[in-house]
Amino acid sequence: MTRNKLRLAIVGAGPAGIYAADILLKAERNFDVSIDLFDHLPAPYGLVRYGVAPDHPRIKGIITALREVLDRGDIRIFGNVKFGEDITLEDLKKHYNAVIFATGAVKDASLNIPGAELEGSFGAAEFVSWFDGHPDFPRTWPLDAKEVAVIGNGNVALDVSRILAKHVEDLMSTEIPANVAAGLAASPVTDVHVFGRRGPTSVKFTPLELRELGELRDVDMIVYDEDFDYDDAARAAVAGNKQVFVIDKVLNQWRQREVGQASRRLHLHFFAKPIEIVDDGTGKVGAIRWERTAPDGEGGVVGTGEIRELPVQAVYRAVGYFGSPLSGIPFDKKFGVIPNHEGQVLIRDKESGEPRQMYGVYATGWIKRGPVGLIGHTKSDAMETIKHVINDLGNWWTPESPSEESVVEMLESRGIRWTDLDGWHRLDEHEQALGSAEGRVRVKVVPRDEMVDISRGDAA
Template sequence: MTKLRLAIVGAGPAGIYAADILLKAEKSFDVSIDLFDALPAPYGLVRYGVAPDHPRIKGIINALREVLDRGDIRIFGNVKFGEDITLEDLKRHYNAVIFATGAVKDADLSIPGIELEGSYGAAEFVSWFDGHPDFPREWPLEAREVAVIGNGNVALDVSRILAKHADDLLVTEIPDNVYAGLKESPVTDVHVFGRRGPTSVKFTPLELRELGELRDVDMIVYDEDFDYDDAARAAVAGNKQVFVIDKVLNQWRQREVGQASRRLHLHFFAKPLEVLDDGNGHVGGFRFERTAPDGEGGVVGTGEIREIPIQAIYRAVGYFGSPLPGVPFDKKRGVIPNREGQVLVKDPDTGHSQQMYGVYATGWIKRGPVGLIGHTKSDAMETVRHLINDLGNWWTPEQPDEESVVKMLDERGIRYTDLDGWHNLDEHEKALGEAQGRTRIKVVPREEMVDISTGTEAAAQA
């Protein structure tokens, strides 16, 4: 019977869902799947891209854990594609590969002054407060007034973490260094800017409601943003999600404010123009143009220019994928070019795109950073369907046996982690949390994560 040896690069939801769907699919061959991830721990964006005070969303980890704990998928963590293993290595050991590497960098915001000191990408900040091992342990939280550009869930996550009192995060798995940094933050005002109106936001009602529950934080909205046109009124009447968002925002308009020590301002109809220099190369202010509805659901500039003083700014205008060595990449969209998950490569002679056999993509690196984590399942189903149907065009590996991969990693001296190692780290983090009456405290340094996973730390202490 034919056997598919499949490599999946990326052990986040996209990669794990793809593996699970393939194993459960009707097919005429056996399957053996190896998951590779650059990080020592699995779960990708759920572990390192979701704010720590989102336990409901992190519940997705439970479903992912059930898939991995079945034992029919191997994991090799702390293995970097392009450094520790290459595309040629995968061709030598597998019939095909699915890339599920996501999108972890910030999209650009091309306005003057965005490069000033005190200007940050939201994705970098999220990686810091989520304890990503490849980011600095410290974060410069020195601003009293902060701007966040964007009207999606990431913008609200960043704004909430900036405005929230650090002590209220102790019930989460927030790393100790992050708690210490946020505890010292002098912030008083967080301003969130979106270029469109309240009925065009990209965040969900759940995210919005959570903002209103922050202790000792006033929610500030502005009456001038609620003079709706016919298109906005139609959106409220015809879309349940927009209706709920509008209801929440209008409830906030009725709240008494002025007693809290911190304020979170929501500014709509604000087009970013420039980040202002304080005279010393640091962020000192934000300049924007007031926009207005265009009658068709969009906005137009009014010519009215406004400025507010700030000392830091975060752009939350989207994520962007990163290129992978030996794999085609669309620099404009930040994705691997593909047709329903089948990776495409341009013929150098004709310029026409053709299928790159044996290579597939799923998740954000396939379609761009759109949709919630749950959408990843249907996305993976499409890719897996093509993988199954492409049986006649799979690679023919020289060394398809499972142990040959382990031997290769061992010979290269790569300190990889496996599923048992993740269980070790998982239990260790839970024990750290239990000692302080918390559910978990994340281990941040990469080497420490690997030591705990492989048992090296325990051996050294014995």
Template sequence: MTRTKLRLAVVGAGPAGIYASDILLKAERNFDVSIDLFDHLPAPYGLVRYGVAPDHPRIKGIITALRDVLDRGDIRIFGNVRFGTDITLDDLKRHYNAVIFATGGVRDADLNIPGIDLDGSYGAADFVNWFDAHPDYPRTWPLEAKEIAVIGNGNVALDVSRMLAKHVEDLMVTEIPANVAEGLAASPVTDVHVFGRRGPTSVKFTPLELRELGELRDVDMIVYDEDFDYDDAARAAVAGNKQVFVIDKVLNQWRQREVGQASRRLHLHFFAKPVEVVGDEQGKVSAFRYERTRPDGQGGVVGTGEIRELPIQAIYRAVGYFGSPLPDVPFDAERGVIPNHEGQVLVHDPATGENRQMYGVYATGWIKRGPVGLIGHTKSDAMETISHLINDLGNWWTPESPTEDSVVAMLEERGIRWTDLDGWHRLDEHEIALGAAEDRARIKLVSREEMVDVSRGE
């Protein structure tokens, strides 16, 4: 029996795409595999490079694991290639047997309250992309507010709050670029207020993230006694869940701290449901209005009808990420995902009114399941998708031009300045050298042109 060869395209070179590639290469199968990984950015790693605050050294561990996979050399990378413009679904059908979309979620989920579009209201993801030197975002960020609200109780909300409240001198050991350091240095911020609609035992952030907040130099951590009047459900959560127990312990330690000496304050407000962002005559953010909630006895909350208002000049919504549609690929606009059954992409058939499998097309990561879960979920998610891909062998595409050279020829013919693994190593070394000159681990390049020039050795 002749062994079949699977030519696979993976769109998205973040953890989801890299793990899926690695899992397929290590899986039991009776065919050969050749994988090409495409990304619209010149550098790999997706949200690990562009979605996490620069003062998170533990992310380096994840990057090391991803780097080890790529450095084996059995996965080709094509960076700076945009799906939908530089290459299309029809192109992939011509050169591959199947494609996995692992494009994640990069834009902010909406928060539908009056005033959310006022001047001074921002999405957390956009701010993160700015401070992480994403090449497709502006170089400057408006940091003019003294009092700021951050809406959300997940790790992104804490990242954003920490970056807003932290003194820029304490970030200079990290890889933040000069334009970001300059922007943060000029910020007049004195108070950052973080709001969550539920209580302290229902937060979505991890103990590690919370602890890091309490270690900020010259920043007082302020929590409010009224938020710690627990009901039975909250007490049961503390007793029955180690993570909740640790979070509760950290917050209660902060309640005992003496405050009033620091130049900046970071406030955590619980039981606060967003009602409205209030604007001034110029259409700028001037206050945040919220309803006080209380426990409903079932682990949820209900409104109390008590409305409060806090003066602020900027507000960041950190209520989750959201996927973006891809050309020629089905998309569920409600959930921000590609419709799928365990990673097999589904297309709506108007004739039958049913969803049927779109052969050859798969999804993994956040674009498959929505923006929830950490790196561990991404691995199990990829395993599910890969097992279907392997079992669907009879339904793969039959490409006209499946050779590895044909893809390179196509990109060259179109004049696309793509980057490869050697190019990433050149960029990596260049950024590390920039950092070494200032006693820092790395300084990221911000300009796409410059990233591509360095990668291509031009």
């Protein structure tokens, strides 16, 4: 089959989707390419905009690279378009040769311990979406706990802990939305306790994230000497891994600090496996119960049978993200991903029950591999998927209405208030102007309707 042009749809305008588009446009190929990015949010960049704490401007610098790709003008964006509602897989087949799903993983992974459903037990991903001004989350958050537990030893756990413990005045130079600032200002929190079931040499956060905790104003860092009785495996990890060495050095420096003068405290509990969130008798969080663990000599841990309990009034579960199913697309409920082989989506044959390729449908990013890895992994992931998109040209769909104009006509006929790249520029400039008035880089617009109005030039 001879092809001279690929009309490609990408669902998801975060880093995974944008990198996939960029890699395809730069790849060696013997056909032209026309790419449309769809996203359910009115603004692009996905978790870089809505999953990174506002006091992390260095990480948000990734947006600069993504902006350069979009601003070339060779990729169209259709924001505020929901796959499964505004457009379907059948719609895409009518207008495109293939689709890549790059929808990421935005929900919280489940934590299967008693009490996880209690009032005051929150998913960390939802809290991050709230303090990042995600338009699909409530404007308010119940910040009424003095003592808080955070379960997890990854960067999200540290982001959540830092935002909870940090004084709101020290966040006012960031793009934090006004409703979030007001909520944090009223928080009575005094103690934040972070729990990880392994030891200090097995944490999943980075040295940069850890150092930032120690720089918080008027917040004491509390670590416990009992957690630093290392076995041979832990000592080998410190000696053989630079990142572990730095983390160990930072933690041991905190052990030497004098504490007791700050108004807030951030406690790090290692070798602590949460086993229950305790009901206070009224259906609310009253305490967290955990089992003390010990090194198993091979880099893991085993339970000791020693049970401890600490009074807390809120718990944040930072145990990972989980993907969401998409209409008409296979989904692995156990791992929260689209079943695939190197990005080629797999579907089970109705007769044999064996997996086979679902032609024309691909995946990249966290919805492909699960919520692990950083930007470098996202790029290599996209390269692998794009290789198959190019090589599979004999199995592309044959759309009946492949013109670029036909997609616009479809969205307009359905009354969808979609946003485009020019609209993102308008919203971007508006947010920066709001920030400039307060001496900040930007202030995010939070309500979806307002974002769309500004993007489409309909704002009063």
